Amino acid sequence: MLVVLSGGGTAGHINPALALAEVLKERGCDVRFAGTPQGVEGRLVREAGIPFQAFEAAGFNRNHPLTLPKGVAKIQKSTGAAKKWLAEIGADIVVCFGGYVCIPVGRAAEKLGIPVVIHEQNSVMGMANKYLAKKARAVCLTYEHAAAPLKEPARSRVVLTGNPVRRSVLSATRAEGRERLGVPEDARLLLVTGGSLGARHLNQAVCAMKGDLLSAPDVHVVHVTGPKEYDAVRDALALTPEEEKRWHLFGYLDFMGAAMAAADAIVSRAGASSLAEVSARALPALLVPFPFATEDHQTTNARAYVEAGCAYLVADDKVEGPEFAQLVHSLLDDADVRARMSAAARAQKTEDAAARLADVVMEAAR
Template sequence: MLAVLSGGGTAGHINPALALAEELTARGWEVRFAGTPEGVEARLVPAAGVPFTAFEASGFDRAHLLSLPRGVAKIAASTAKARKWFREIEPDVVVGFGGYVSIPVARAAEKAGIPVVLHEQNSVAGMANRYLAKKAEAVCLTYEHARAGLPEGASVRLTGNPVRRQVVEADRASGRALFGLGEDDFMLLVFGGSLGARHINQAVVAMKDDLLARPHLHVVHITGPKELDAVREALALTPDEERRWHVMGYQDRMGETMAAADAIVSRAGATSLAEISALAIPAVLVPFPYATEDHQTTNARSYVEAGCAFMVPDAELETESFAQAVSLLIDDEAVREAQRDAARAQKTTEAAAMLADVVEAAAQPVARAVQ
């Protein structure tokens, strides 16, 4: 059996696709990936050992009307290219994870009679998934809230957001060894996503004296590459303080780093939240307020309401609300244990298998007409 996965634009589309690729490969499937030549997928997918084929696709800017016909022309050309490709490889199913590139790939599948499954990572469905949902065999959601943005008649399944095995199976002891942590040390992990989060950095820096007053506390602070120098300057750590406040611009061993954490401060992007949930890490979530339709706040809300984390609006980072939430998470083991139990109840570690089940069901012998 052969599955073609497609998505692009952000790692939030690609990581769950790679998690599904791992699950399908373990079940004996062959997997290929269709993405854009310039997107992060062009780097991440081959690095994961999944064969990659590039297709041009782009959206349009309403402020620049000429971008619309150019975008449409790219999608039309890529649809034709995908149909030709499908005649060569004969996939059994196509799975779209969002991003403009999934449109021509899914449209080509529809025209060839190949079943299409969609996966939506966020609480607000993206444009590509909304467009493709009506004809899809199934639309798999992370959050029930995303159903509201789909067309009537869409076949919806709630599967959660798949997380890659390198995160789910990450070793806590190896992660703690990275930072020289002992069993009695407490690790607070701070990060704002791949590009960092200036406002979170500033708020955590402001808590420096309070945090370091706890003798067994270590802060692992991933600032984002562009923020590293500014954070180092603002912290002005002494050599003794540097042993407990680990500052870095980027961390390529995030699975182990997260597994080592006792608590976390993070944005609420789909991938970050899924990984926090899969590892059951007590958290203070600070949704990025300028995400499309404020979807990070919606992402976080149901998770927080289930008792898995605290949420502090970005606008309150400079108030006592943020400092109190972080301090409570550090100082109260009962609060952390309650959050861990609630996170485990979300069963995020099962999301890849649940999505793979839907994909396999959709791909059962279907009369295809690959033309």
């Protein structure tokens, strides 16, 4: 079976696709990937050893109507190119994860009679997935709420699979992570990350807690600032050589799975991939959603996770207030809170999401 995966724009669309690819290849499928020539997907997919095909795609700016005809023309041209490519390789099914490139690839598959499955990672469905859902063989969701805009027959084809997580995150061990970070086994470890771009308010709030956190001799902090924030955070912390032994500062971390495995709790944004990884690792969490995400979907993501008992939530504009520090201490100081959150996260069964999605894809292809 030849499966084409498609997605673009952010790692949040690509990493779940790569997690699915791992399972599909184990089941004997041939996997290809269709993305944009300039997006992050080209690098990530090639690093994963999956053949990559690029197609131009662009959206439009509602404030600049002239971008609409240009975007439509680009999608129409890429639809023709994708149709030719899908026919040449003999694709059996196309799975779309979001991003504008999915529109020409999905439309081309429809024209050829190739079944299309979509996967929506967030609680608010993106434009490309919403468009393709109308004719998709299956509409796979992480959050039931994402089905709200769908009408029949798309609504009857909804399957809750969860958001797939890559094996490198699932297989990492606590011992491996602590060894790489230089953190003793009996220490309490707080992981702080604002995602790949960082989070200024979050960084500032954690910096303000430096003295408080390091006053406990068994507490270590792994603080991932985001590359653009690293210098400012380093200067604000002004760590002494002794403090650097317990405050581990990074601009970017390329072994996040191992760091999560090592941690006792995490402070994080609420993007779909971040939440899936936190859930798969059953890691007690304090979530600070990025407030400017499309339709504020990170807050919707986070609320669903909090309602399941897996995490705390603080709004971005409240992180420098007393509640943020209180909840950080609750995570670090209360083992019962951490145990309850971990149990609730395990009940989500996120670690099985890639296999569930693979089941849906292979059934749709048949």
